[in-house]
Amino acid sequence: MTEQTLSRRARLRAQTSAEIKEIALSLMAAGGPDAISLRAIAREMGMTTGAIYSYFASxxxxxxxxxxxxxxxxxxxxxxxxxxxxxxxxxxxxxxxxxxxxxxxxxxxxxxxxxxxxxxxxxxxxxxxxxxxxxxxxxxxxxxxxxxxxxxxxxxxxxxxxxxxxxxxxxxxxxxxxxxxxxxxxxxxxxxxxxxxxxxxxxxxxxxxxxxxxxxxxxxxxxxxxxxxxxxxxxx
Known part of the structure; x- marks a missing residue:
């Protein structure tokens, strides 16, 4: 695996992590702190909940x-x-x-x-x-x-x-x-x-x-x- 491939994966992971956090704050703004959940974020992003857990354990x-x-x-x-x-x-x-x-x-x-x-x-x-x-x-x-x-x-x-x-x-x-x-x-x-x-x-x-x-x-x-x-x- 090349260094360029690793760098690209790192960038994509950072972008996805940033999007998860951005959506969490938007969910809170719309529905209050109770609205923050990994399942809801996964739904917003079109990801599986299991995939979200690879970024945040809970x-x-x-x-x-x-x-x-x-x-x-x-x-x-x-x-x-x-x-x-x-x-x-x-x-x-x-x-x-x-x-x-x-x-x-x-x-x-x-x-x-x-x-x-x-x-x-x-x-x-x-x-x-x-x-x-x-x-x-x-x-x-x-x-x-x-x-x-x-x-x-x-x-x-x-x-x-x-x-x-x-x-x-x-x-x-x-x-x-x-x-x-x-x-x-x-x-x-x-x-x-x-x-x-x-x-x-x-x-x-x-x-x-x-x-x-x-x-x-x-x-x-x-x-x-x-x-x-x-x-x-x-x-x-």
Whole structure:
């Protein structure tokens, strides 16, 4: 068997795998997360279910791959946009992260729903999955932005009460304390509030609740992010 033949087979396998994932997301968009099944995908592609199993051993294997790739795509978009802004401009980095996530979500609405809105019934992500790693990267990136803003935000009084590390998931608390030594638990609480403001309007938009009420959702989101940055005592 020639190298050219192997290369052609590899390309065909990659194309088929990509089509399987694309159809899985379209099925979810049309019928919700319950609609994802290898049998339904095989029917859409004109393949046997057995042939699909040669690409993904189970539905959960397919979902794990999808979640990992979707999360990775989202995080890369946010990190790339953030890193294009000087580290000294914390406010602009916060706003840029938010707008990059919105741009990504609008371009990938089914992916946004999968990782932030519509869990697949019965699915449990493996501990060592790419999705968990990317989700942790996203969390770390956002905490890093809040950590950079914390000296100003703390002086401004951007938190209402004192928090303890025991108020949070132990694994998350341990990760934050390792990655950001000296950062208090109140800063983690502030990060969750920042995340909520970034994703609140975005989720309404992705799920179709915002567009019937306002002609320009982008303008509303931009105003919300400006207010968010100002609430941290920053400019941007």
């Amino acid at each position: 539905r959960d294997d397919l979902v794990t791959t999808l979640v990992g790739e979707v999360y990775e795509s989202a995080v890369q978009a946010a990190e790339t946009a953030r890193d294009a802004v000087p580290e000294s401009d914390t406010g602009s980095r916060v706003a840029t992260w938010a707008h990059a996530m919105r741009d990504w979500a609008l371009a990938n609405p089914e992916g946004f729903r999968m990782i932030y809105g519509d869990p697949v019934p019965g699915y449990r992500a493996p501990e060592d999955s790419l999705g968990r790693d990317a989700a942790l990267r996203a969390c770390t990136g956002l905490i890093g932005l809040v950590a950079a803003a914390w000296p100003v935000a703390r002086a401004r009084g951007s938190h209402d009460r004192e928090y303890e590390w025991t108020d949070f998931d132990p694994r998350l608390a341990a990760h934050v304390r390792e990655e950001f030594p000296g950062l208090p638990p109140a800063a983690l609480a502030l990060t969750l509030r920042v995340w909520g403001r970034m994703h609140g309007l975005l989720a309404l938009e992705i799920y179709g609740h915002l567009s019937p009420l306002v002609h320009d959702p982008a303008a509303v989101y931009q105003d919300e992010m400006r207010d968010l940055v100002a609430s941290l005592g920053l400019t941007g």
